[in-house]
Amino acid sequence: MSSTTKKADRPREDTKILFDHELTNAPGKSIVGVHLDYPPNGFTPPHRHGGATVVAYVMAGEFTSGMNGNPPKAYKPGETFIELPGCHHTVAENNSQTSSTQAIAIVVVDTEVLKTGGYAALTVLDEGW
Template sequence: MTVVGLIIEYPPKGATPPHRHGGAAVSAYVLKGAVLNRMNEDPIELIEQGDSWHEAPGCHHRISANASQTEAASFFVTVIETDKLEREGVSVLLQYDEEYKEIVARKMQELK
């Protein structure tokens, strides 16, 4: 089993495209600001500073976005994965929906 901790920072209006985390379980704790969060078919939730959420393996994270148009938001993520992470590397932990893969690839190239 592998445990990975990350700090995710969203600028104002920042977001992550819809995605899954493969077979990983994910827990997140909001350090600063507030995050809009929608998983599977659940309603959108506002997760504020000091609050947290959990994603079961295979969960479809449909919306993950900074709730503020003017302030940054950040959250600490703990990802728990089994041997798949060891075999395939960290890229297995963030699997964007098909329709966003090209957009994400272009943005990554722009950042280089």
């Protein structure tokens, strides 16, 4: 079984939009807050974020993140990481088999991306997913 098939059988993250505001001091930009809940063994397939800057704050559990071909790193509650525009997020997962992982992602994105693609445009999965 290929790694793609194995990962496809894993549960996906649950997302909830917390806020969405246009930034008057940065015309053409919006800030969106997203609550992420990864069930045990949950993951997000490889993706990019529509040209956005994303800052993630881990609230509970342990979140494993790997970007741009770099080795994945485990983040614990209270830790943060940043994804810059164009970043390729290749590993985003909860490796625990028993508990969930929760994080808040703050996304700064072109307002036009939201207007044309909605919230789905914030996470653009790699082709084939």
